[in-house]
Amino acid sequence: MATIFLYEIAGTAMLTLLGGGVVANVILGKTKGNGGGWLLINFGWGLAVFAGVWTAYKTGAHINPAVTIGLLANGASEYAPGIAVTFGHTIAYFAAQMIGAFLGAVLAWLAYKNHYDQEKDAGTILGTFSTGPEIRHRGWNLVTEIIATFVLVFIIVMFGRTPHELGPLAVSLLVLSIGASLGGPTGYAINPARDLGPRIAHALLPIPNKGGSDWGYSWVPVVGPLIGGALGGLVSAAF
Template structure:
């Protein structure tokens, strides 16, 4: 389990540092990337996944509880060489992903600390840490996250059947595609740790004008991706 903790914490921290960082660069005032737009955010998150997968390669680079649950639901006995898919290892993955997400969010805040100090819009501050819907409808927001995460985990599991050196790049480009195509309604969390870890950090940090952490919505980017990941895991069995 030590290997799982080390690599998954590091990989997830890298993912969130770069992911939260690109949103902060686009949304916060007086940054070099201010106003860069949705495509910059989508590409930034895709490349963040690319980096995170490389860092966590020894554990199969889950860096996402939805992927962990998807692998468990797929019936796989082993996903990364030498690491069995079982209850104990699953708990280790989930814990490491949450810890890494919180570390990454804290580091991104440290990079943009002075910009956060000057930001007046609470929505912009929370939006750098966590996702939120453009049209709030919890049921349909949930459906969006289920579908988007299904695409992510289903393709990852099928890709895993044909290992290739371009794996990290392929997953990164998949995340860009999901962001560009399916990310508009909710900001595409597609990763419970990606949303919940930074949301907790947002609640804890002493950021001026930060406002609410929007806990009323927080269940959507956690439950939706888990359901989408499990469905993808079950569906992938028909293609093995």
């Protein structure tokens, strides 16, 4: 259990530190990366996954409740070598992922604190912490998150069945592809912890001009990825 907490917290924190950091670099004012665009964000998040997966290698590097749910739905007997699929281990993964996501968001805020203090637009501030739709229609936003997360988990499970040497690089390229192809409508949370942990951090941190945390939308990037992850695990079991 201690291994799960240590590695999943560290891996998920690395994910949201670097992922939230690239978004802050692109959209906050007076940064070196300001205006870098959507593809820079996609690459940054892909490489954030690369770093997070390497960090959490001892736990199978889930760093995402949707991946944990997908493996559970797939019928895995172990989440990683020596970590049996049990109720207690599942809850430990979820808790560690949420804690790590929160901590990573706080670290990203500290790295860009001066820029946050000068930012006047509440939407820009929230956008560095959590996702939001370009066209707000919760039903269709949910569909987008389900599809994108299905692709993530289905490919991860299928990839894990074949001999390979790419490891974390393959997963990071997959996330880059999902962002470039399916991320436009909602910002591709594809990870409940990645969205909810930083959203809680946004609500708690003393950031000037931050506005609300958009709790009315917050269930979409949690429920959608969980459904998509479960479907990805179930469908991959048929292959």
